[in-house]
Amino acid sequence: MSQIRLHANENWYNPLSEIKDTLIERLSDIDLHVYPDPDANRLKKELSDYTGVSEAELICTNGSDELIKIIFECYSKAGDSIVIHSPTFIEYTVMSEIRGCKTCAVDPNDDLSPNIDEIINTSVKENASITFICNPNNPTGYLFSIRDINRIIDSVPGIVVVDEAYVEFSQVSLLGKEYNKDKVVIMRTLSKAFGAAALRVGYGIAAPKMIEEMNKVKMPFNLSTVSQESAIVLLENKERLIQIVKNIRRERMRIYGALSALQENTGRIEVFPSFGNYILLRSNLTTDIYTALTDEGFIVRNFAHDKNLENCLRFAITQPKVNSQVVDIIRKVVSA
Numbered sequence: 001m002s003q004i005r006l007h008a009n010e011n012w013y014n015p016l017s018e019i020k021d022t023l024i025e026r027l028s029d030i031d032l033h034v035y036p037d038p039d040a041n042r043l044k045k046e047l048s049d050y051t052g053v054s055e056a057e058l059i060c061t062n063g064s065d066e067l068i069k070i071i072f073e074c075y076s077k078a079g080d081s082i083v084i085h086s087p088t089f090i091e092y093t094v095m096s097e098i099r100g101c102k103t104c105a106v107d108p109n110d111d112l113s114p115n116i117d118e119i120i121n122t123s124v125k126e127n128a129s130i131t132f133i134c135n136p137n138n139p140t141g142y143l144f145s146i147r148d149i150n151r152i153i154d155s156v157p158g159i160v161v162v163d164e165a166y167v168e169f170s171q172v173s174l175l176g177k178e179y180n181k182d183k184v185v186i187m188r189t190l191s192k193a194f195g196a197a198a199l200r201v202g203y204g205i206a207a208p209k210m211i212e213e214m215n216k217v218k219m220p221f222n223l224s225t226v227s228q229e230s231a232i233v234l235l236e237n238k239e240r241l242i243q244i245v246k247n248i249r250r251e252r253m254r255i256y257g258a259l260s261a262l263q264e265n266t267g268r269i270e271v272f273p274s275f276g277n278y279i280l281l282r283s284n285l286t287t288d289i290y291t292a293l294t295d296e297g298f299i300v301r302n303f304a305h306d307k308n309l310e311n312c313l314r315f316a317i318t319q320p321k322v323n324s325q326v327v328d329i330i331r332k333v334v335s336a
């Protein structure tokens with residue numbers, strides 16, 4: 001049986017496949033004996049057009065995972081505290097441990113929304129070097145308000161990282177708003193909306209002074225020419241993305257509606273509103289739902305044993321047919 005991957009928030013609309021011919025043509029022009037551009041200048045030009053920030057405010061990285069590592073190397077030392085809001089993307093904790101930092105995870109409210117006051121209190125009390133905000137949050141789908149983000153930025157001692165990996169699905173960004181640019185790194189990626197996780201292209205947006213600091217610890221040839229050139233082709237075709245993102249947002253609303261109705265009718269699941277390309281649900285029947293989905297070939301993320309995510313399960317939103325199949329399987333288990 002073929003398996004359908006819904007556990008890694010991937011974009012199955014796969015925009016790259018639509019521009020395969022252009023891509024092959026451009027990749028065939030690459031001189032394989034020549035080192036890549038260490039500054040990714042042409043890619044930065046495209047990203048500057050896409051984001052509206054200057055090239056001096058951009059750093060390109062091997063996925064945004066690499067950017068997290070660079071941020072730790074630049075802005076923390078062993079023994080420092082860093083603050084995250086639990087539950088969130090695991091990689092902040094992984095990198096913190098590698099760096100020898102103390103990870104202070106702030107528990108959420110009952111509805112899994114972040115406790116903003118406690119994030120600020122913890123960061124101040126711990127004199128945190130870095131405070132992470134994942135917006136929209138993976139895996140809950142929660143969207144911070146710009147007001148809350150600015151409250152955090154203006155109150156905490158160290159730098160603030162705003163991870164906008166899923167920003168195209170929420171369409172709410174800190175970019176373009178007023179904020180203290182001297183202490184913020186915004187993280188972005190082509191892995192999600194652009195459907196290019198295999199390429200490993202992430203980027204950071206920050207004040208030129210911070211970009212200079214991060215460039216000092218970046219490996220010189222961190223992005224291969226193949227990745228840079230493919231990313232450029234994607235960005236040149238960015239208007240195609242708009243329709244794909246629209247489809248996913250529309251499907252997310254439809255699936256959220258169907259699961260909310262199931263929540264209301266049965267009281268046996270709880271579904272969380274999401275601003276990403278995924279939906280999180282909580283239920284005493286999570287193990288049964290997970291098994292039923294797995295039996296039908298759908299790989300989803302089972303958080304059953306993670307702190308603050310007990311009985312939770314997350315799946316990516318994709319094409320309508322697949323989304324409907326997932327809901328039908330959930331409905332069958334919950335209604336049995």
Ligand code: PMP
Nearest residue numbers: 063064065089138165189191202
């Ligand atoms: N941030 C968040 C919130 C993510 O969910 C992910 C990937 N799942 C990443 C960053 C890393 O993305 P990548 O390294 O592919 O750019």
